[in-house]
Amino acid sequence: MIDLRSDTVTRPTKEMLNTMIHAPVGDDVFGEDPTINKLEAMAAEMFGMEAGLFCPSGTMTNQIAIKLHTQPGDEIICHEYSHIYNYEGGGLAANSGCQTRLLKGDRGFISAEEVAANIGNPHDVHAARTSMVSVENTVNKGGGSCYELSTLEAIGKVARANNLAYHIDGARIFNALVAKNQNAKDYGKLFDTISICLSKGLGCPVGSLLLGSKEHIMQARRIRKRFGGGMRQAGYLAAAGIYALKNHIDRLAEDHEKAQVLKSALEKCSWVDRIEPVETNIVIFYLKEGLEQDAFMGMLKENGILAVGMGQGKLRFVTHLDISSTQISQVANVLENI
Ligand SMILES: Cc1ncc(COP(=O)(O)O)c(C=O)c1O
Incomplete structure (x- = not known):
């Protein structure tokens, strides 16, 4: 099978496994795992932040950040495509008692103007207290779309001026850095907390990190413990x-x-209605009206190709470490011959 469902389906390479086997370890709940300490320091340094916290998943790093920055009853401003809103099991409500103010915008982007216009009046007791802005980069549901740094900076200004915490779900931030030739340290300057994932395009079996100030990460460590994410x-x-x-x-x-x-x-295929702009490793396209998504995916599967169906004829391919150029040519060949 050529598995293009997600960049999370990768298996560790031989070299990665070899490094894992030889890692010095200790009990991390006691702060005694030298390899975790090294990874946390390395990732924090990369983004020019003070500290890092190793967690089992991107969902947990996002949920910890939300808990860290909010009080029950608060409101979080984010795009309606956000992973924190759509795909974390309602965690922001269940874990932190928060609600969302959902913004619309092309391919998952929000703007500084929209954020400014949606902050609750802090003097009005009827309004929820807005305490946090969360952006995602790349935007998964937006088709791997990447923000311009200037847009993120402008949102940051609004957040700072209104005392809002500024978080980024950077599950695929490395794709954005590479595609846009951006500097990780520019992100470190901008955000209160950054969530990065090792288990997406980077090909690790498990792992995400929350990055932030020493103070924030100290609190985050307690929240991680409370969420059951302390590891040995x-x-x-x-x-x-x-x-x-x-x-x-x-x-x-x-x-x-x-x-x-x-x-x-896909551009050569008569059965494709349209394709979203492709900036990174995600390709989202729409089937022409009348074509049934599940039947189409079944036919791809018969040809050895796995894709994700996103509803109403919207399909997604994601390229990754375990997909070779030969496999991509095979897929292109199948698509063009449908
Ligand atoms: C944008 C984004 N954020 C967060 C996550 C959550 O990561 P995890 O699956 O490690 O919980 C994902 C997972 O695909 C994601 O795409």
């Missing part, structure tokens, strides 16, 4: 992260090129 000899997993941060970032450009090949193939 997880240095074996952190070792994969260290390996990936060293070896798997630059190669994301290859995934982006492969996504462009798929896009070019």
Whole structure:
């Protein structure tokens, strides 16, 4: 099977596994796992932030950040495509008692103007207290779309001026950095907290980090414990992260090129209605009216290709570490011959 459902389906490479096996480990709840300590320091340094916290998942890093920055009854401003709103099991309400102020915008982007216009009046007791702005980069549901740094900076200004915490769900931030040739440290200057994932394009089996100030990360550590996310000899997993941060970032450009090949193939297909702009490793396209999504995906599967159906004829391919150029040519060939 050529599995284009997600960049989370990768298996660790031999080199990654080898590094994992040889990692020195200890009990991280006691702060004694040297490999986790190294990964947390390395990731924080990369983004120019003070500290990092290794967590099992991107959902947990986002949920910890929300808990950290809000009180029950508060409102979070984010795009209606946000992972924190759509795909975290209602966690922002269940874990933190928050509600969302959902913004619309092309391919998952929000703007400083829209944020400013949607902040609740802090002097009006009828209004929920707005305490946080959360952006996502790349935007998963937006088709791997990437923000301009200037847009993120403008939103940051509004957040600071209104005492709002500013969080970024950077599950695929490395794709954005590579695609836009941006500097991780510029993000560190801008955000109160950054969530990064090792288990997406970077190819690790598990792992995300929350980055922030020493004070925030100290509080986040307690929240992680409360959420049941304190781990013991997880240095074996952190070792994969260290390996990936060293070896798997630059190669994301290859995934982006492969996504462009798929896009070019889809452009030749009469059964494709339209394709979203492709900036990174995600390709979203729409079937022409009358074509049934599940039947179409079944036919792809018969041809050895797995895709994700996003409803109403919207399909998604994601390129990743375990997809070779030969496989991409095979997929292009199948698509063009449908
Ligand atoms: C944008 C975004 N944020 C967060 C997550 C959550 O990551 P995890 O699956 O590790 O909980 C995902 C997962 O795909 C994601 O796409």
